[in-house]
Structures are given as structure tokens and as C-alpha cells.
Amino acid sequence: xxxxxxxxxxxxxxxxxxxxxxxxxxxxxxxxxxxxxxxxxxxxxxxxxxxxxxxxxxxxxxxxxxxxxxxxxxxxxxxxxxxxxxxxxxxxxxxxxxxxxxxxxxxxxxxxxxxxxxxxxxxxxxxxxxxxx
Numbered sequence: 001x002x003x004x005x006x007x008x009x010x011x012x013x014x015x016x017x018x019x020x021x022x023x024x025x026x027x028x029x030x031x032x033x034x035x036x037x038x039x040x041x042x043x044x045x046x047x048x049x050x051x052x053x054x055x056x057x058x059x060x061x062x063x064x065x066x067x068x069x070x071x072x073x074x075x076x077x078x079x080x081x082x083x084x085x086x087x088x089x090x091x092x093x094x095x096x097x098x099x100x101x102x103x104x105x106x107x108x109x110x111x112x113x114x115x116x117x118x119x120x121x122x123x124x125x126x127x128x129x130x131x132x133x
Contacts, residue, residue: 002026002064002067003028003067003071003116003119004119004123006067006068006071006076006078007071007076007119007120007123008123008127009078009079010076010077010078011123011128013078013079014078014079015078015079015080015081016078016079016080016081017080017081017083018064018068018080018081018082018083019083019084019085019086019089020083020084020085020086020089020091021065021082021083021084022063022064022065022068022082023063023064023065023091024063024064024089024090024091024092025061025062025063025064025091025092025093025094026061026062026064026092026093026094027057027058027059027060027061027062027093027094027095028058028060028062028067028112028115029056029057029058029109030058030109030110030114030115030118030119032110032118033058033106033109033110034056036106037056037100037104037106038056040103040104040105040106041054041100041103041104044103044104047103048103052099054099054100054103055095055096055097055099055100056095056097056100057094057095057096057097058097058109059094059095059096059097059098060094060109060112061092061093061094062112066112067112067116068080070112070113070116071116071120073113074116074117074120076120
């Protein structure tokens with residue numbers, strides 16, 4: 001959600017509020033990877049126990065400041081208002097995907113640089129064209 005808000009702030013010429021000065025760490029998983037994993041889960045559903053909880057995630061935490069650097073390389077540069085750590089903020093989150101990888105044998109997650117570029121292209125193609133045509 002952070003990436004879409006960031007991209008949206010740029011195209012709508014609004015400020016993006018960056019909590020904790022960009023020092024948060026999040027586990028980003030590209031949507032195409034999620035779809036591939038879900039399809040593999042459907043094929044391998046006999047290996048899943050009833051009501052088993054599975055984390056669909058990359059298990060590769062990335063600092064938000066790195067995401068912003070990659071966005072800048074892709075010419076997405078909204079005005080940023082850096083703020084301090086908010087009281088309820090969680091500094092680092094990421095999921096454990098060992099179970100899902102064992103079931104699906106999924107190995108190749110999209111590199112974050114590629115994922116961001118594709119997300120920007122999707123936003124331009126589907127969101128901007130939809131709202132401005």
C-alpha cells in the first residue's frame with residue numbers, strides 16, 4: 001500500500017508523509033509472485049492441512065528509504081514530508097514463508113527493482129488512463 005500511496009502522491013501533486021524518516025522496514029511481495037504462489041497452492045492443495053495458516057510473502061524485508069531511492073531512479077518524486085516515529089508504528093515487519101515454500105517449491109521472487117518498475121507501469125496504464133480518459 002505504501003508504494004501506491006507514494007506513486008499516487010506524485011501523480012496527484014500531493015505530499016507523501018514518510019513516518020520515521022523512512023527507516024521502517026517492510027516485507028514487499030510483488031502481486032505476480034503472489035498469484036504464482038496461489039496457483040501452486042491450488043495444484044498442491046493435498047499437502048495443506050485443514051485451516052493451516054500460510055504466509056504468502058517474500059520474507060525479504062526492505063527499508064522504505066531503499067524503496068524511495070528506487071522510485072527516484074524511475075522518476076517518481078513526490079514532495080515528501082518526513083516525520084518522526086509515530087506512537088503506534090511498528091519499525092520492522094516481515095513474514096515467515098518456510099511453510100509455503102515447502103509446499104509450493106516456489107523459489108524465484110521478483111527483484112524489488114523490477115517489481116517497483118512494473119508497479120509504476122501498471123499505475124500509469126490502468127489507473128491514470130482510467131481516470132483521465
